[in-house]
Amino acid sequence: MPITSTVLRVAESDPGRPAIVGGAADGSGPAPRLDYAGLVEDSRRMFAAVDALHARQPDPPAPAAETGGIPITAVSVDSAFHTARIVAGLAGYRAVSATIDPRWPLAHRVGVIIATGIGVVISDDAELAGALAERDWGGTIAGLDEFRRLEAAAQPAQAPTVRDGDEAFLLLFSSGTTSDPKAFLKTRRQYRDNVAVSSAHLEPLPGVATLAPGPLSYSLTLYALIECLATGGEAHLADVFDPVAMAARVAEERITRVVAVPAVVQTLTDAARRDPSRFETLDLVVTGGANLPESLRLGLAEVLPGTRLVSYYGAAEIGFIGDSRGGDGTLIDVYPGIGASVRDAEGEEVADGEPGTLWISAAACSDGYVAGTTDAVLRGADGWATVGDQARMVDGRLQLLGRSGDIAVTGGHKVALPEVERAFDGMPGLGAVCAVALPHRRLGSVVALVLEAAGEEGEGSAAPPSKAELQRRARERLAPQFVPRRWYLIERLPRTVGGKIRRPATTEAVEAGSAVRL
Numbered sequence: 252m253p254i255t256s257t258v259l260r261v262a263e264s265d266p267g268r269p270a271i272v273g274g275a276a277d278g279s280g281p282a283p284r285l286d287y288a289g290l291v292e293d294s295r296r297m298f299a300a301v302d303a304l305h306a307r308q309p310d311p312p313a314p315a316a317e318t319g320g321i322p323i324t325a326v327s328v329d330s331a332f333h334t335a336r337i338v339a340g341l342a343g344y345r346a347v348s349a350t351i352d353p354r355w356p357l358a359h360r361v362g363v364i365i366a367t368g369i370g371v372v373i374s375d376d377a378e379l380a381g382a383l384a385e386r387d388w389g390g391t392i393a394g395l396d397e398f399r400r401l402e403a404a405a406q407p408a409q410a411p412t413v414r415d416g417d418e419a420f421l422l423l424f425s426s427g428t429t430s431d432p433k434a435f436l437k438t439r440r441q442y443r444d445n446v447a448v449s450s451a452h453l454e455p456l457p458g459v460a461t462l463a464p465g466p467l468s469y470s471l472t473l474y475a476l477i478e479c480l481a482t483g484g485e486a487h488l489a490d491v492f493d494p495v496a497m498a499a500r501v502a503e504e505r506i507t508r509v510v511a512v513p514a515v516v517q518t519l520t521d522a523a524r525r526d527p528s529r530f531e532t533l534d535l536v537v538t539g540g541a542n543l544p545e546s547l548r549l550g551l552a553e554v555l556p557g558t559r560l561v562s563y564y565g566a567a568e569i570g571f572i573g574d575s576r577g578g579d580g581t582l583i584d585v586y587p588g589i590g591a592s593v594r595d596a597e598g599e600e601v602a603d604g605e606p607g608t609l610w611i612s613a614a615a616c617s618d619g620y621v622a623g624t625t626d627a628v629l630r631g632a633d634g635w636a637t638v639g640d641q642a643r644m645v646d647g648r649l650q651l652l653g654r655s656g657d658i659a660v661t662g663g664h665k666v667a668l669p670e671v672e673r674a675f676d677g678m679p680g681l682g683a684v685c686a687v688a689l690p691h692r693r694l695g696s697v698v699a700l701v702l703e704a705a706g707e708e709g710e711g712s713a714a715p716p717s718k719a720e721l722q723r724r725a726r727e728r729l730a731p732q733f734v735p736r737r738w739y740l741i742e743r744l745p746r747t748v749g750g751k752i753r754r755p756a757t758t759e760a761v762e763a764g765s766a767v768r769l
Contacts, residue, residue: 254442254481255343256413261483262287268458269485271339271476273332274500282500283332290480294340295407300398301341303405304371310389314368315621317436318347318419323367325422326467327351327360327374328395331488334467335476337373342420343411347436349422352468357382359432364388366623367422367434373398416440422621423470423567425638434621435568435629445474445570445615446481448586452574453537453563454508457483461508462500464489464515470567471539475510494522502529510537513547514750516560520550527554536560545578546677564651566638568629570615573649581673583649589613591649592635593642601643606652606665609642610635641667656754659688661696664732668754671698671735674728680705680715685744687758689737699737700725701757701766703744718769739766 261268266288273283285293305311305322314323324346326334338348349369351360353376361382364372370390372379380392393401414420420439424432437445449455455478463475463486472488479486487504489496492515500506509519516538523530536551536558543562551560563574564583573585585591590612593601601607616636619629630636641652652658652667659666671686683703688696705715716724718738725734745756760766 254339254477255411257481257483258287258290258339258343259411259413262291268483269460269487270480271332271335272485272487272504273330273335274487274489274496285336287483290336290339291411292407293336294343294411295409296402296405297337297340298344298346298411299405299408300401301337301346301371302344302408303401304391304393308370308389308391312365312368312370312388312390314347314370315366315422315434315436315623317618317621318368318422321345321347321419322371323347323349323369323422324371325349325351325364325369325373327353327372327376327379329353329466329490330395331465331467331472331490333395333399335486335488338421338467338473339476339480340411343414344408345414345418347419347422349424350466350468350473351424352466361386363424363432363434363624364390367621368623369422414439416443421473423473425567433625433627434623435617435619436621437617441570441615441617442477442481444613446478448571448588448613448615449474449478450482452571452586453478453561454535455479455482455484458485459508460485460487460504460506461510462487462489462497462504462506463510464492464497465512466490469512471510471512474567492518494518498522498526498529501533502531505532507532507534508537509533509535510539512750513538513543513562516551517547520547520554523551523554530555530558533558538562539565543575544673544676548577564649566611566640568617568620568638569611569636570613572611572613581650582645583651585649590635591644593644593649598631603644603646606641606643606658606667608637608655609640609649609651610637612636659696659698661688661691661698661732662694666698666733668698671700671725671729671733674725674733675700675721678716678721678724681721683744683752685752685754685757686735687754687761689758689761697736698733699739699761700735701739701741701744701761702769704740704742738769740769741766 267286270287270290271285326337341348372392375394416439419436421437461479463472465472467473476486561574565571573583592610593607595607612635639655641658643650653669657668668686682705685701689699691697745753
């Protein structure tokens with residue numbers, strides 16, 4: 252795994268180079284940090300403490316068969332810094348790491364721990380400890396402070412070493428946007444292949460200071476940590492995103508690269524508009540996810556014209572696939588070495604411009620999902636993989652249409668619901684929207700747009716658009732079959748813990764009468 256070989260090399264050649272730098276949510280107090288030499292030494296005590304917790308179990312959980320018998324350690328705490336140092340430290344030992352979002356529903360956290368055979372959980376949640384005890388779980392749960400005391404008292408283990416590429420390294424989970432997250436493993440070789448792709452296109456270069464705010468349970472943030480350490484860069488982390496604290500850190504730490512979800516990029520733009528001088532060092536913003544609102548890209552360019560914005564497309568199970576450097580992020584240039592094929596329900600490749608399911612061939616792709624968590628299939632018989640994303644090929648580029656549930660059939664026409672939503676991007680006075688398909692006796696389904704109620708109008712804010720204005724905009728920007736036939740207002744759109752709008756839950760809310768028809 253390149254993370255360990257690079258960490259050891261930099262620890263010897265440039266021991267004082269920052270490796271992991273944390274930060275309080277409010278920016279107060281000294282930032283916890285580890286340089287590369289300190290990361291190596293820290294990992295010795297950290298692994299010794301983890302190993303002791305596993306070893307003292309009389310009847311330990313059997314780790315998922317896909318791990319090859321390697322014990323699994325999960326971190327489920329709010330501290331991005333401590334989560335990062337534990338995951339990074341375990342990389343040099345026979346260990347599999349997992350990050351579990353402490354905001355997940357209790358039943359879900361318990362379910363994945365039991366189903367995957369996680370043996371040690373570092374968590375401060377007493378309710379989780381009680382729920383696991385009720386299930387007769389044979390593992391060990393330790394609070395973060397308790398774990399740190401164990402580290403301090405531990406006899407340091409042998410120094411970390413570069414492990415075999417076929418060894419399991421990380422246990423990850425799908426995003427859960429459309430269903431409960433599924434577990435899958437990444438080997439060290441698969442992450443090595445992923446680092447090779449991101450290094451060639453997303454610039455996690457040696458010595459570059461990258462700020463990646465947000466929980467490490469997000470694959471985007473976790474991978475930002477991995478790629479920084481794998482290339483000898485600096486990983487600057489934050490438990491939550493605070494625009495004032497971030498502006499100070501960009502200036503003080505001379506951050507040149509930010510990796511963040513689109514919502515954070517919008518907040519960054521707002522912060523830079525108030526004080527652009529604090530962002531003078533910022534050269535590159537990398538955001539994950541397709542269908543980036545063009546207004547976000549234009550807004551950043553207006554306030555920070557010297558800062559580039561790249562929106563990449565990928566799936567945690569598969570790896571990086573391609574990116575977009577202009578427009579709304581729907582047209583993706585696929586990276587060299589990555590295969591992309593759009594196929595119909597029978598597995599046949601569709602014609603250029605026709606929608607279908609996207610299949611990918613990539614060396615970084617996981618072998619499959621952990622059997623204990625799902626019966627879903629990631630790879631087909633030909634070795635190509637799909638996570639159900641819908642797309643079409645347009646002149647050699649991918650145009651992303653969303654997941655399978657994002658395609659509606661109305662009157663015989665296929666309608667990509669994210670395309671409906673993009674027509675309203677940047678409309679004055681309009682907040683978040685979600686397009687859904689509602690049953691219709693004659694047409695099969697009809698498109699409806701659900702609007703989230705806006706906050707209180709303040710000075711300079713635009714009044715919410717009327718239904719007539721919404722209809723007029725839709726007719727100007729959409730093909731007739733894409734124009735919503737129904738309009739609803741809801742207090743708040745359902746979201747995942749990561750902030751993504753949940754389309755199936757939005758449909759259920761409308762059908763249950765939780766939204767007001769306009």
